[in-house]
Every structure is written in structure tokens, then in C-alpha cells.
Amino acid sequence: MIESAELPITHTTRRQGRPFVLVLTKTSEVFEREDRTRVEAVRDLRRIQEV
Secondary structure (H helix, E strand, C coil): CCHHHCCCCEEEECCCCCCEEEEEEECCCHHHHHHHHHHHHHHHCCCCCHH
């Protein structure tokens, strides 16, 4: 299900002890998306302030 959601994460399962532990790790794409969103928001804010 995780893979079908196409999330920008990797996942592994630690199979030591009980219950097993699902480990999710953010990929660099998560941070790149945040940077793009921030740049766009700043650009839009500047555009609004100019009016």
C-alpha cells in the first residue's frame, strides 16, 4: 500500500522482537518539494505586496 501511494519515502521493516517495526525514511524529494513551495509562496507574496 505504501508503494502504491507513491509517497516520497523509503520503507523497511525491522524484524527483531515483537511487534515488528516499520521504518519510514523521507527522501530528498520531500525537502525539494518544501523548498519549491516556499519559493513560490515568497514570490506570490511579493507579487501581492506590489499591488
